[in-house]
Amino acid sequence: MSPVDGNGAGGGEDLVIRVQGLRTQFGRHVVHDNLDFSVRRGEVMGLVGGSGTGKSVLLRNIVGLMRPAAGTIDILGERIAAPGGGTADMALLRKRWGMLFQDGALFSSLTVAQNIEVPLAEHTDLPPALRREICELKVALVGLPPEAAHKVPSELSGGMRKRAGLARALALDPEILFLDEPTAGLDPIGAHQFDALLRDLQSALLLTVVMVTHDLDSLYAVCDRVSVLVDKRVKVGTIAELEREPDPWIQDYFLGPRGRAAASAKDALRGGTSGAHSGTGDAPQDTMQG
Amino acid sequence: MSSTATETVRPAAPSAARLEVGREGELLRLRLSGAWVTRTVGAQDAALHALEAGGATRVELDLSAVEALDTAGAWLVDRTLGELRRRGLQVEVTGAAPERQALLDKVERRRAAPPPPKRASSLLGLLEELGRGAADVGATAKELTAFLGQTVLALARTAVRPARLRGISLVYHLEKVGLDALPIVGLLAFLIGVVLAYQGSDQLARFGAEIFTVNLVGVAVLREMGVLITAIIVAGRSGSAFTAQIGTMKVNQEVDAMYTIGLDPVDVLVLPRLLALLIALPLLTFYANVMGLLGGAVMATVVLDIDLLSFVRQLRDAVELMTFWVGMIKAPVFAFVIALIGCYEGLKVSSNAESVGLRTTRAVVEAIFLVIVLDALFSIFYSVIGV
Ligand SMILES: Nc1ncnc2c1ncn2[C@@H]1O[C@H](COP(=O)(O)OP(=O)(O)O)[C@@H](O)[C@H]1O
Numbered sequence: 001m002s003p004v005d006g007n008g009a010g011g012g013e014d015l016v017i018r019v020q021g022l023r024t025q026f027g028r029h030v031v032h033d034n035l036d037f038s039v040r041r042g043e044v045m046g047l048v049g050g051s052g053t054g055k056s057v058l059l060r061n062i063v064g065l066m067r068p069a070a071g072t073i074d075i076l077g078e079r080i081a082a083p084g085g086g087t088a089d090m091a092l093l094r095k096r097w098g099m100l101f102q103d104g105a106l107f108s109s110l111t112v113a114q115n116i117e118v119p120l121a122e123h124t125d126l127p128p129a130l131r132r133e134i135c136e137l138k139v140a141l142v143g144l145p146p147e148a149a150h151k152v153p154s155e156l157s158g159g160m161r162k163r164a165g166l167a168r169a170l171a172l173d174p175e176i177l178f179l180d181e182p183t184a185g186l187d188p189i190g191a192h193q194f195d196a197l198l199r200d201l202q203s204a205l206l207l208t209v210v211m212v213t214h215d216l217d218s219l220y221a222v223c224d225r226v227s228v229l230v231d232k233r234v235k236v237g238t239i240a241e242l243e244r245e246p247d248p249w250i251q252d253y254f255l256g257p258r259g260r261a262a263a264s265a266k267d268a269l270r271g272g273t274s275g276a277h278s279g280t281g282d283a284p285q286d287t288m289q290g
Numbered sequence: 291m292s293s294t295a296t297e298t299v300r301p302a303a304p305s306a307a308r309l310e311v312g313r314e315g316e317l318l319r320l321r322l323s324g325a326w327v328t329r330t331v332g333a334q335d336a337a338l339h340a341l342e343a344g345g346a347t348r349v350e351l352d353l354s355a356v357e358a359l360d361t362a363g364a365w366l367v368d369r370t371l372g373e374l375r376r377r378g379l380q381v382e383v384t385g386a387a388p389e390r391q392a393l394l395d396k397v398e399r400r401r402a403a404p405p406p407p408k409r410a411s412s413l414l415g416l417l418e419e420l421g422r423g424a425a426d427v428g429a430t431a432k433e434l435t436a437f438l439g440q441t442v443l444a445l446a447r448t449a450v451r452p453a454r455l456r457g458i459s460l461v462y463h464l465e466k467v468g469l470d471a472l473p474i475v476g477l478l479a480f481l482i483g484v485v486l487a488y489q490g491s492d493q494l495a496r497f498g499a500e501i502f503t504v505n506l507v508g509v510a511v512l513r514e515m516g517v518l519i520t521a522i523i524v525a526g527r528s529g530s531a532f533t534a535q536i537g538t539m540k541v542n543q544e545v546d547a548m549y550t551i552g553l554d555p556v557d558v559l560v561l562p563r564l565l566a567l568l569i570a571l572p573l574l575t576f577y578a579n580v581m582g583l584l585g586g587a588v589m590a591t592v593v594l595d596i597d598l599l600s601f602v603r604q605l606r607d608a609v610e611l612m613t614f615w616v617g618m619i620k621a622p623v624f625a626f627v628i629a630l631i632g633c634y635e636g637l638k639v640s641s642n643a644e645s646v647g648l649r650t651t652r653a654v655v656e657a658i659f660l661v662i663v664l665d666a667l668f669s670i671f672y673s674v675i676g677v
């Protein structure tokens with residue numbers, strides 16, 4: 001853990017996101033109640049939970065697309081939501097994170113290249129030629145073929161749209177990346193490539209990633225810690241720690257047949273290519289082998 | 291993965307990207323410092339492009355003083371390396387920590403995109419567009435006719451088995467296109483009546499025939515203005531709404547979903563809207579007629595000193611029941627055209643948001659155009675049969 005300034009309170013932890021006492025409600029329907037959630041710098045945090053438990057809504061709260069009914073949200077050391085309103089300059093902050101929406105949310109009338117250029121053109125003063133080169137670079141980084149750059153979203157498959165969305169989220173080389181079900185709807189091989197890609201990018205760019213996913217393979221492959229949304233609150237830990245949680249949903253999720261299969265697949269993978277992903281620090285997965 | 295090194299934490303406001311070029315005989319020494327990130331590298335782009343080897347054969351690129359490097363910075367480094375190598379120089383990178391080396395390896399994957407599809411030169415493009423537009427008109431007319439057939443078939447099916455009709459949807463649309471249009475239709479028809487009466491009396495007064503203003507208002511409103519104004523307002527507010535609603539459903543693949551469930555979009559989406567308009571437009575026209583005559587009557591009382599009683603008496607002499615029907619008979623025809631075009635354009639929406647807007651505009655323009663053309667045809671028809 002780097003002993004950098006941060007927002008101290010976490011006992012020397014460098015927290016890039018800290019949500020405290022969050023309450024979200026739509027009318028009388030309470031989605032989150034007194035929820036605490038935090039993410040350390042440089043980690044990949046998985047976010048799971050049944051459908052409709054408020055995973056997307058939590059992300060929307062954190063990136064400032066929604067105002068919570070109560071609670072505080074600090075992100076990158078700035079307070080964006082508090083009872084009296086946040087104090088952060090959202091315009092400045094927004095450049096420092098990227099978000100991949102659940103269904104891509106690409107601008108439908110722009111080509112992929114133009115979609116990626118939007119944040120670059122808006123927030124930087126790069127010369128146009130360099131901007132195009134960077135667009136092409138992002139297209140390649142997320143594993144899209146070069147021809148895809150000039151296609152509009154409706155001409156792409158679901159998986160390609162996801163990748164294009166990721167490229168746009170990465171356009172400004174953000175510090176934090178929010179992903180809402182990035183591998184949902186991808187074929188297993190595509191999903192696996194996406195995981196590998198994410199791991200690569202995360203270690204190369206030192207990203208902090210918050211990823212909503214239902215994909216157990218993704219959880220085992222890329223997440224350092226996992227937060228589970230149950231009963232309007234978050235339970236957090238490494239997968240090994242969560243397996244010891246008594247909550248029935250969590251038990252079912254990690255120790256059910258699918259969880260077991262994913263875990264053994266992961267073990268097999270780790271046996272072959274140990275330390276494939278840059279083994280910086282306290283790789284928490286080690287504990288689960290024991 | 292918690293970062294181990296403090297230096298990897300990027301500051302909120304990065305320092306500028308700096309480049310020092312030094313020469314030692316055969317050796318060209320490039321020393322990068324500061325933050326080489328998306329926000330800062332723009333300034334060094336030109337300098338790196340213009341780099342002169344100047345007789346050097348070896349290049350040493352020193353990254354040890356770089357505070358932060360992201361993909362944009364890495365790309366500039368990689369591009370410069372590539373350019374220098376292509377000129378036959380020997381290049382060596384020093385001071386790259388493993389993560390940075392990994393990033394540099396990653397950006398090598400970039401492939402130049404093929405040039406964007408060419409667009410024809412402006413004049414040629416204009417011509418091409420013109421031709422395409424002309425061909426489109428023909429195609430649209432053909433498709434619209436086919437759609438008309440489909441709709442009539444669905445109507446016939448529903449007439450045989452009325453239970454197929456979606457009652458709730460019909461009532462909902464009746465409220466939207468009929469009830470909700472009352473204020474605007476009433477106001478505009480009233481104003482048209484006022485204007486007709488005022489302009490008419492102004493001209494007719496020269497012949498001392500002010501009383502015939504009543505004839506003018508009566509005939510004009512009942513035969514033409516009432517139904518035309520109503521149809522144009524309805525095309526603008528309901529025809530466009532039909533296109534936008536159906537178009538948005540099209541974008542969300544809801545229409546495709548209907549097909550796969552075995553629902554016919556014509557039954558589910560088109561018929562309720564069409565029937566609602568077929569019922570509402572004649573009623574709205576009747577209402578517009580009343581309001582138009584009322585506007586004329588008010589103007590006549592105020593400006594011409596024709597009291598309400600003599601207005602009504604004169605009106606009864608001037609217009610026959612036939613005059614009223616001549617106007618009213620057009621209403622269902624216009625309703626049919628407006629609903630048909632609104633729904634047709636909605637179903638033609640392709641898969642993006644832009645086309646919803648485009649199609650909505652087209653629906654309104656086409657509907658108003660056809661309404662006026664049909665109105666002219668009606669006039670010709672009436673004059674031929676002598677009504
Ligand atoms: N705009 C909204 N208006 C009302 N309710 C909403 C809205 N968005 C989400 N919800 C409700 O909030 C809950 C959480 O939604 P969401 O975060 O999208 O679920 P998920 O965890 O599957 O992503 C759901 O019960 C949903 O019905």
Ligand SMILES: [Mg+2]
Pocket residue numbers: 055056057102180
């Ligand atoms: Mg969701």
